[in-house]
Amino acid sequence: MNPAVNKGLEENKAIGKVAFFSVIVSLSIIFSAIEELYFVKIPVPGVKYGFGNIPLLFGIMQITPIEIYLAALMRILINSLLFYGFNPVNIWLSLAGGLASCTVLIFLKSFSLIDLSERATFRFSLAGAGALMGSFHIVSQMLAAYLVLKTEAVFLYLPLAGILSVLLGFFGGVITNYLAKKLRYYDWEREF
Secondary structure, rough: OOOOHHHHHHHHHHHHHHHHHHHHHHHHHHHHHHHHHHOOOOOOOOOHHHOHHHHHHOOOOOOHHHHHHHHHHHHHHHHHHHHHHEEEEHHHHHHHHHHHHHHHHHHHHHOOOOOOOOOOOOOOHHHHHHHHHHHHHHHHHHHHHHHHOOOOHHHHHHHHHHHHHHHHHHHHHHHHHHHHHOOOOOOOOOOO
């Protein structure tokens, strides 16, 4: 093939990858903002619906581990600035939960434990991955709250917060799985 054509294809792949990452980050921020502005607040500290994780789950097969962390970090910092005035306690708690849930997602991806097909043997569906992300998110957030606030009282919320986080993470995974099946024409195996 002509070297000029190869160079053009490589540039198009790079542009497509940046565009896809930008869409994932933008949707993550938008979904978090919609959750913050329009949904009823859950009266348990640290528990949110987690709609901002839906784009990360959706894009897991296309973006790298560094990009997953970067997308979560950008969403956390921008939403903290927009909705909490860059409150340091909120940032630390959000970072602890967000980075822990991203670590779980990266672990599942690295060991090919997420399966988008119907033929899975022992793999996590997107719903299972969402539930696991929710559990790690709340546990790490409670540990961070303990370190920041220096009181064991934060662990009193852990049983209820843990159950809610797993259920909401599962629900987010179900939504993501539904979207992935509706967008079935998208070639998940294709690289940009």
